Amino acid sequence: MLETERHEKILKLLKEKNTVKIHELVELTASSESTIRRDLTYLENRKFLKRVHGGAARLQGKLQEPSMIEKSSKNHQAKQKIAKFAVGLIEEGDSIYLDAGSTILEMIPHLPENIVVVTNGMTHLPLLLEKNIRTYLIGGFVKPSTKAIIGRDAWASLQHYRFDKCFMGVNGIHPHFGFTTPDQEEATIKELAISLSREAFILADDSKFTEVAFAKIADIEAATIITNELERDIEKQYEEKTVIKVVTS
């Protein structure tokens, strides 16, 4: 049985019964106890359930459905591909900066183990720790909406590090206005992270191109762009300024 299939079954049963025993799941899915245990840890890390002694319980905060649906959207497919490609650029022993944000989050499951990660995204932590990756969080103000760490202190805190590579998402990419994002404070952090890295990579699906958001992060020249399919004429506008990697399926 496929891993995803098991996960779905587990969640389905959990939804019906509010609580499931490991043994029930072993029967239901005809897999070993070890596998079910791994599935449960996996699902718990992603906030789909709470593990309890002997099984798992549904969590009341029930943020359940939406993210499952989210994962099947086509936008998500693109993000996945881009993220996976980006991870391919990382080498063993690298120290990298991972920006907060959902695209970057997709990179984490594919990361190699023996690297050092610095991030400003609190939401990345559970998965990073699950993968046993040595992780540093920068300090500063916690932005309530996104749980990203920003502000003066974050800026100062980030100064302590140097990176082989950094990866980040943006809201707008424009030949003239460069990389942009709606929040000025976040832009400042991103800009600094880029300047502290030997190489910088911007992950963005095609919807971000020719868009401009409020706060400028950097010029196009400052980073390599990783994106999914892109019309040839748009691509041309950028390839004379920087490297642009188009991930083909």
Next chain:
Amino acid sequence: MLETERHEKILKLLKEKNTVKIHELVELTASSESTIRRDLTYLENRKFLKRVHGGAARLQGKLQEPSMIEKSSKNHQAKQKIAKFAVGLIEEGDSIYLDAGSTILEMIPHLPENIVVVTNGMTHLPLLLEKNIRTYLIGGFVKPSTKAIIGRDAWASLQHYRFDKCFMGVNGIHPHFGFTTPDQEEATIKELAISLSREAFILADDSKFTEVAFAKIADIEAATIITNELERDIEKQYEEKTVIKVVTS
């Protein structure tokens, strides 16, 4: 039957009947009397019911089903009282440091809104943000087991702040050896936090007294102790060295 499952059944029956006998629950859940007793103690600690001779009764005040998300810890009751008292010391406009740890976590639901919080405990964030409290996280290495932020960088990051009050838990309190904790790196952070605060408070239930752990945080004189009931002679050993507040129920 799963522990969680039993708890749900117990509460359900209690809701219907307003009062249940131990024997009824033994039958209902097909578990032993010992187990049911333990369940009742647990549920009473979390304020889900009141134990009475021979069974349990529904509590009048409020009956809360929603937050049945189980928190694990032994002396929940004592911690609650201590935490609540500690919050009473905070004044509007204060800037405070909240150490990582489960006792301190209990303070958060009771905190006033217009304060500024700095913390090294990632696990505190969801609750803090839910309460709309302005929160700063210090930067540094994320300790996988506890998700506390520690290390050199944490130390440097913490230096950026000053506090009106700081609150922390410890593992050992001893008249001669002072406050101690098992992890050297955590001790360093705690020590610094204390020195950055106008007033420092140690929250500890009675089990921590006369215990000594590996790494020293500070001398007894450095902080006010908040605890639950304490034998008079033990209390005496400390009260000549510092202020010790005993929270009586």
Next chain:
DNA sequence: TTGTTTTTGATTAAAATTGATTAAAAATGA
């Protein structure tokens, strides 16, 4: 195909939960 990575299942020692047993405490009834 071959070699490499990922997933799986079995094994084990450690940890947590359970149920039985006990002595102490609380309720009951004369």
Next chain:
DNA sequence: TCATTTTTAATCAATTTTAATCAAAAACAA
């Protein structure tokens, strides 16, 4: 009141569950 019965808390051994390893199997890539 006191003796009797019921309930409780505390302890401990037995059982169950868990996390951690590791080798086999499967999936994948060259």
